[in-house]
Amino acid sequence: xxxxxxxxxxxxxxxxxxxxxxxxxxxxxxxxxxxxxxxxxxxxxxxxxxxxxxxxxxxxxxxxxxxxxxxxxxxxxxxxxxxxxxxxxxxxxxxxxxxxxxxxxxxxxxxxxxxxxxxxxxxxxxxxxxxxxxxxxxxxxxxxxxxxxxxxxxxxxxxxxxxxxxxxxxxxxxxxxxxxxxxxxxxxxxxxxxxxxxxxxxxxxxxxxxxxxxxxxxxxxxxxxxxxxx
Amino acid sequence: xxxxxxxxxxxxxxxxxxxxxxxxxxxxxxxxxxxxxxxxxxxxxxxxxxxxxxxxxxxxxxxxxxxxxxxxxxxxxxxxxxxxxxxxxxxxxxxxxxxxxxxxxxxxxxxxxxxxxxxxxxxxxxxxxxxxxxxxxxxxxxxxxxxxxxxxxxxxxxxxxxxxxxxxxxxxxxxxxxxxxxxxxxxxxxxxxxxxxxxxxxxxxxxxxxxxxxxxxxxxxxxxxxxxxxxxxxxxxxxxxxxxxxxxxxxxxxxxxxxxxxxxxxxxxxxxxxxxxxxxxxxxxxxxxxxxxxxxxxxxxxxxxxxxxxxxxxxxxxxxxxxxxxxxxxxxxxxxxxxxxxxxxxxxxxxxxxxxxxxxxxxxxxxxxxxxxxxxxxxxxxxxxxxxxxxxxxxxxxxxxxxxxxxxxxxxxxxxxxxxxxxxxxxxxxxxxxxxxxxxxxxxxxxxxxxxxxxxxxxxxxxxxxxxxxxxxxxxxxxxxxxxxxxxxxxxxxxxxxxxxxxxxxxxxxxxxxxxxxxxxxxxxxxxxxxxxxxxxxxxxxxxxxxxxxxxxxxxxxxxxxxxxxxxxxxxxxxxxxxxxxxxxxxxxxxxxxxxxxxxxxxxxxxxxxxxxxxxxxxxxxxxxxxxxx
Ligand code: SF4
Numbered sequence: 001x002x003x004x005x006x007x008x009x010x011x012x013x014x015x016x017x018x019x020x021x022x023x024x025x026x027x028x029x030x031x032x033x034x035x036x037x038x039x040x041x042x043x044x045x046x047x048x049x050x051x052x053x054x055x056x057x058x059x060x061x062x063x064x065x066x067x068x069x070x071x072x073x074x075x076x077x078x079x080x081x082x083x084x085x086x087x088x089x090x091x092x093x094x095x096x097x098x099x100x101x102x103x104x105x106x107x108x109x110x111x112x113x114x115x116x117x118x119x120x121x122x123x124x125x126x127x128x129x130x131x132x133x134x135x136x137x138x139x140x141x142x143x144x145x146x147x148x149x150x151x152x153x154x155x156x157x158x159x160x161x162x163x164x165x166x167x168x169x170x171x172x173x174x175x176x177x178x179x180x181x182x183x184x185x186x187x188x189x190x191x192x193x194x195x196x197x198x199x200x201x202x203x204x205x206x207x208x209x210x211x212x213x214x215x216x217x218x219x220x221x222x223x224x225x226x227x228x229x230x
Numbered sequence: 231x232x233x234x235x236x237x238x239x240x241x242x243x244x245x246x247x248x249x250x251x252x253x254x255x256x257x258x259x260x261x262x263x264x265x266x267x268x269x270x271x272x273x274x275x276x277x278x279x280x281x282x283x284x285x286x287x288x289x290x291x292x293x294x295x296x297x298x299x300x301x302x303x304x305x306x307x308x309x310x311x312x313x314x315x316x317x318x319x320x321x322x323x324x325x326x327x328x329x330x331x332x333x334x335x336x337x338x339x340x341x342x343x344x345x346x347x348x349x350x351x352x353x354x355x356x357x358x359x360x361x362x363x364x365x366x367x368x369x370x371x372x373x374x375x376x377x378x379x380x381x382x383x384x385x386x387x388x389x390x391x392x393x394x395x396x397x398x399x400x401x402x403x404x405x406x407x408x409x410x411x412x413x414x415x416x417x418x419x420x421x422x423x424x425x426x427x428x429x430x431x432x433x434x435x436x437x438x439x440x441x442x443x444x445x446x447x448x449x450x451x452x453x454x455x456x457x458x459x460x461x462x463x464x465x466x467x468x469x470x471x472x473x474x475x476x477x478x479x480x481x482x483x484x485x486x487x488x489x490x491x492x493x494x495x496x497x498x499x500x501x502x503x504x505x506x507x508x509x510x511x512x513x514x515x516x517x518x519x520x521x522x523x524x525x526x527x528x529x530x531x532x533x534x535x536x537x538x539x540x541x542x543x544x545x546x547x548x549x550x551x552x553x554x555x556x557x558x559x560x561x562x563x564x565x566x567x568x569x570x571x572x573x574x575x576x577x578x579x580x581x582x583x584x585x586x587x588x589x590x591x592x593x594x595x596x597x598x599x600x601x602x603x604x605x606x607x608x609x610x611x612x613x614x615x616x617x618x619x620x621x622x623x624x625x626x627x628x629x630x631x632x633x634x635x636x637x638x639x640x641x642x643x644x645x646x647x648x649x650x651x652x653x654x655x656x657x658x659x660x661x662x663x664x665x666x667x668x669x670x671x672x673x674x675x676x677x678x679x680x681x682x683x684x685x686x687x688x689x690x691x692x693x694x695x696x697x698x699x700x701x702x703x704x705x706x707x708x709x710x711x712x713x714x715x716x717x718x719x720x721x722x723x724x725x726x727x728x729x730x731x732x733x734x735x736x737x738x739x740x741x742x743x744x745x746x747x748x749x750x751x752x753x754x755x756x757x758x759x760x761x762x763x764x765x766x767x768x769x770x771x772x773x774x775x776x777x778x779x780x781x782x783x784x785x786x787x788x789x790x791x792x793x794x795x796x797x798x799x800x801x802x803x804x805x806x807x808x809x810x811x812x813x814x815x816x817x818x819x820x821x822x823x824x825x826x827x828x829x830x831x832x833x834x835x836x837x838x839x840x841x842x843x844x845x846x847x848x849x850x851x852x853x854x855x856x857x858x859x860x
Binding site: 027028029031032033035036039040042043044045046047054060072073101103104105197211212213214215216217218 | 237238241242243245246247250251252255256257258259492494495496500542543544545546547548578
């Protein structure tokens with residue numbers, strides 16, 4: 001006979017304390033899928049013995065919200081993530097406790113206490129900045145994004161429906177830094193979102209850049225911009 | 231900034247085109263990195279590099295307790311660095327071949343062939359072709375005879391090492407029994423080996439001096455005309471005639487990994503584990519683990535609680551599992567249960583309670599444990615009829631089961647799974663039909679309840695697998711049923727389970743047949759495994775990669791008859807391919823059990839009385855209860 005048992009404590013205080021952290025990920029950690037990253041954060045919170053707040057109901061979950069899911073193979077520099085705790089503790093202590101308990105390659109860069117109510121962090125996301133690096137990326141990007149005028153249709157599934165976008169409309173700004181480095185400012189969030197792999201695909205399909213070179217690109221998400229500065 | 235290429239090892243375009251790339255990159259929490267101790271060259275002590283190989287995917291292997299124990303145990307030694315290897319998935323394997331990248335460790339990305347000792351864990355038969363694939367990807371000759379002075383020593387051990395012969399061509403040394411102490415001794419001995427002065431053969435011969443080490447190269451099989459074994463011959467009299475299993479005597483003094491690696495990608499059992507005891511006192515006659523892990527040795531409650539705290543602290547896991555053959559038999563379960571529940575509710579940990587007994591105490595424990603959620607309950611009567619349960623020595627009465635079902639329904643559990651085996655020895659049509667009847671009786675228990683207790687529709691699932699006779703069990707002599715019988719039994723049962731609230735899940739029979747061949751296979755089966763692998767079979771435990779035809783073709787090529795291994799009933803006098811290994815129980819005890827089974831006689835549990843199985847020689851555990859009466 002076998003049984004799984006679940007324990008949870010009801011949240012006795014009514015108030016949770018919400019913190020907004022900014023994390024970076026590099027190296028092997030940039031290859032975690034979003035859900036695996038989330039699990040890593042949750043385990044780290046437990047190891048750090050933070051007074052975690054849970055959702056109510058039959059399937060309590062730790063209250064933690066990422067601004068924008070991050071794709072496999074993308075580094076981050078200061079991606080926002082919100083965390084709710086049952087007690088108010090200093091941001092310094094949250095940062096130190098988490099950083100000693102996160103695997104090498106994931107790091108909390110900063111944190112702040114939010115003294116105003118926040119419904120959803122995800123809905124605040126407006127734009128994101130990326131740096132991409134691979135051989136001959138500069139000229140290729142220039143050609144596809146800035147010179148050519150042909151439509152580049154990318155598809156995206158949302159709530160069972162497929163939406164089509166013109167890739168160029170998702171890009172707010174392109175900076176060609178060098179022959180092999182490009183900076184990208186683009187729409188992000190639940191309404192319109194550019195995934196850097198869409199661009200890579202457009203590049204190897206439309207320019208001399210090979211598929212291997214395109215897929216060998218280093219992709220860094222430098223920033224995620226929130227409404228009203230978050 | 232970090233040099234990413236060095237850290238990632240694989241090109242980014244590869245990582246971007248495989249599923250779950252994180253499984254190849256390591257760097258998990260609690261991973262052990264000794265590269266700093268390696269880089270300083272001269273003034274450092276030489277480090278023994280041990281490659282722990284799990285012949286399946288990361289998501290399967292990382293759940294394995296043997297890996298957690300051995301990895302952390304070996305890495306405790308300053309002079310050893312144990313690193314992990316898993317089988318790549320199909321997509322990654324394609325890239326390794328295409329780009330000529332060898333199989334490398336997760337920790338330092340060192341190729342397998344640069345390790346001193348390479349150790350495979352043997353958990354299930356169908357993983358054997360994967361062993362060949364991993365050796366080959368790791369650029370180690372798959373045949374032990376082809377290995378040179380510089381090749382790693384390839385060892386294997388684990389729960390199914392008690393018939394090592396199907397792998398005898400590929401493995402240098404088998405480690406029989408608990409590995410904790412034996413591995414330590416092996417590494418010490420390894421350090422005395424100077425590859426430039428002493429031959430590989432001579433070193434392997436020295437290894438056989440360690441109790442529990444089997445070096446197949448010093449043994450030969452002589453066959454009769456009918457294919458059975460005439461003699462197991464030693465080619466060197468310095469090696470033991472019988473290789474005796476090693477055990478750790480006192481689990482309270484045995485190493486426990488309280489800092490297991492927390493995987494980066496989802497694995498099948500992503501949770502912390504406690505090992506309550508080793509062995510099982512039940513003596514079910516079909517169960518190999520119940521025989522080869524004798525005698526029962528327990529850990530104390532205090533130690534278990536301490537280990538639970540440590541492992542939860544160090545991992546951050548939110549689930550705790552108990553890992554033993556029959557948790558309900560733990561002698562101090564009431565105390566342990568209470569303290570674990572206290573600990574888990576304090577820390578909001580999910581506790582899973584496997585293998586409990588069907589008594590009201592267990593239900594009490596479970597009710598206390600699950601204050602909010604009732605997930606599914608699994609019962610394993612194994613056989614449908616009392617007659618057959620007596621034959622297999624599974625001491626569960628139908629009345630107990632129905633009583634338990636009643637408590638379960640009343641207590642709010644509405645999903646019940648019943649687990650049975652088809653094709654047990656002496657099974658007839660009646661026994662199969664009784665499985666269906668038993669399931670219906672469980673359903674009836676629900677319908678007999680007063681209506682206020684019948685809030686949710688019950689969901690009852692019958693699940694069957696096919697019985698495979700295993701070496702070192704009382705059923706090692708019996709025939710395994712053939713494909714046609716399997717089909718017949720399964721459809722007979724399915725026809726009789728056509729009830730709306732009953733679900734039926736079954737097992738693939740072709741896989742069971744091949745598993746049966748390997749389980750009781752002899753040294754000749756090694757060629758078959760190799761042939762299957764050469765023809766593209768490598769993740770054979772995954773039904774999507776398994777091909778029955780490929781196995782049949784390989785058997786045919788070597789003139790081996792599947793029925794010789796599967797459906798043939800063995801005579802009492804037959805010499806088995808595993809007779810030179812001894813897991814502690816005697817063949818005579820097993821034979822006596824086999825005969826008792828034919829008469830439907832039960833054998834009592836070890837904690838009630840001793841049946842003199844042979845494990846008394848280890849002078850520990852449950853046997854000590856009975857020493858004075860001798
Ligand atoms: S010797 Fe007796 S008590 Fe010990 S394992 Fe065997 S049957 Fe059980």
